[in-house]
Amino acid sequence: VSLTAAVSNKSFPAKFKFGTATASYQIEGAWNEDGKGENIWDRLTHTNATAVKNSDNGDVACDSYHKYKEDVRLLKHLGVKVYRFSISWSRILPTGFTNKVNQPGIQYYKNLIKELLDNGIEPMATLYHWDLPQPLQDIGGWPNELLADHFANYARVCFKAFGDSVKTWLTFNEAKQTCQQGYGSATMAPLIKSPGVADYLCTYTVLKAHAKAWHIYDDEFRGKQRGRVSTVVDSDWYEPASNSTSDMEAAETRRQFTFGLYANAIFLGNWPQVVIDRVDYRSENEGYAKSRLPKFTKQEIDYIRGTHDFMGFNTYTTSLVCKIEEPTFNETDYEFDMGSNAFQDPTWEATNSTWLKIVPWGARKFLNWIKNTYNNPEIIITENGVSDAGLLKDDARIHYYTEYLSAILEAIHTDKVHVSGYMAWSLLDNYEWLAGYTEKFGLYHVDFSSPNRTRTAKKSVDFYKKIVATHCLVDKCVTSGWSLFRV
Numbered sequence: 001v002s003l004t005a006a007v008s009n010k011s012f013p014a015k016f017k018f019g020t021a022t023a024s025y026q027i028e029g030a031w032n033e034d035g036k037g038e039n040i041w042d043r044l045t046h047t048n049a050t051a052v053k054n055s056d057n058g059d060v061a062c063d064s065y066h067k068y069k070e071d072v073r074l075l076k077h078l079g080v081k082v083y084r085f086s087i088s089w090s091r092i093l094p095t096g097f098t099n100k101v102n103q104p105g106i107q108y109y110k111n112l113i114k115e116l117l118d119n120g121i122e123p124m125a126t127l128y129h130w131d132l133p134q135p136l137q138d139i140g141g142w143p144n145e146l147l148a149d150h151f152a153n154y155a156r157v158c159f160k161a162f163g164d165s166v167k168t169w170l171t172f173n174e175a176k177q178t179c180q181q182g183y184g185s186a187t188m189a190p191l192i193k194s195p196g197v198a199d200y201l202c203t204y205t206v207l208k209a210h211a212k213a214w215h216i217y218d219d220e221f222r223g224k225q226r227g228r229v230s231t232v233v234d235s236d237w238y239e240p241a242s243n244s245t246s247d248m249e250a251a252e253t254r255r256q257f258t259f260g261l262y263a264n265a266i267f268l269g270n271w272p273q274v275v276i277d278r279v280d281y282r283s284e285n286e287g288y289a290k291s292r293l294p295k296f297t298k299q300e301i302d303y304i305r306g307t308h309d310f311m312g313f314n315t316y317t318t319s320l321v322c323k324i325e326e327p328t329f330n331e332t333d334y335e336f337d338m339g340s341n342a343f344q345d346p347t348w349e350a351t352n353s354t355w356l357k358i359v360p361w362g363a364r365k366f367l368n369w370i371k372n373t374y375n376n377p378e379i380i381i382t383e384n385g386v387s388d389a390g391l392l393k394d395d396a397r398i399h400y401y402t403e404y405l406s407a408i409l410e411a412i413h414t415d416k417v418h419v420s421g422y423m424a425w426s427l428l429d430n431y432e433w434l435a436g437y438t439e440k441f442g443l444y445h446v447d448f449s450s451p452n453r454t455r456t457a458k459k460s461v462d463f464y465k466k467i468v469a470t471h472c473l474v475d476k477c478v479t480s481g482w483s484l485f486r487v
């Protein structure tokens, strides 16, 4: 069942940039080669394998460390303008600190970047896609605010080494997953369970780390390198479960506790007020000596505000939100701080990932909310995609992309949201974190049972290639101006 009335017949603007995205730990492998240090995913998968489906790990993954030239050929075949990849901190700085810089690690990314540029593909680099060097976890990880400086130093090494060629930088991919899952619900490395305490400390550090990196770029590199820096924010779209005022408020509160927790300080300044109010209120009633939410000084607020040159936005799915009675004060929980329940409508179209229901109108509403909440920033969709069980004839993926791209087209043309690019997640089937290799998001199939990690185009490759080439979802589309016509 299609959830949009019809596929949009409008075209993506001529300057619109299509690409694909990946992340270091999910594709590179070579976990201990050429001087790379251990990171928190190496540690988790090697010491706590049963936490992952089938005890899978990323030791070899897609072996992109050795097969990057082949990956670039696939990108070239797709015709995309941009490739979003992430840099493995432990490959550059094996200890996490700048006491040791690993030249072979730097060389790997230089080779990848050169191969991209030689093929006319723009590199877009993420500095942190969840693979923290283990020595930095050993001093407490992201809840330790010293990490802001260590990240900034790492960022400087990368700007210096790659900034002549990389013009689009993303500091953090979905810091919400790092903080709320890594240090809150214990569903991502380093699997620390401290919801409502360590997660906020992590967020506090991450926001300062991002701002430091942006300022370093601005002060030391922008003049010469002329690139742009931002961060990637994500969450489900939270739709009120009913049109009661309480559900509508609860949904907005949840948006502020998920997306706003990471975007507000950067785009508007400080934590969202509702987050301050709720965490302070609950902390007091729970008996804490002071609020569990660390506070920014006026100086920090000013330092973090405005540290963006666009917005990176990952979008996958939608949930419904209903208000609940104030949860017990006998327990501390990030979920309790939000004061609502979130759930998905069981009639929404399912995929191979339990959390991912196909709800394209949610993406359009989300884009409108971003436009209205954060003063109409330029948005690059840095991830969007869907999983299946790995079929080559992946009609479900084609269906998902058609519906979501159609919703995005309507957001661009009808709602005038400033979306300038779209990165499909993902180029390749890859290591899906605690789901191991069981959830496949790739346009290309990867044979994980073969030592060659053979790549095979799925049906969606031709489909995406055509969209990239024509900027249209339908055979004939309206290529200029605003269209009043629907197919």
Ligand code: GBH
Binding pocket: 023, 026, 173, 174, 177, 187, 234, 314, 316, 355, 383, 425, 432, 441
């Ligand atoms: C992105 O996160 C990541 O950036 C990327 O690395 C990943 O491969 C891609 O999505 C596909 O998952 O299993 O119920 O605990 C998307 C947001 C948030 C989706 C956490 C999965 C876990 C839900 N993710 N969520 S659950």
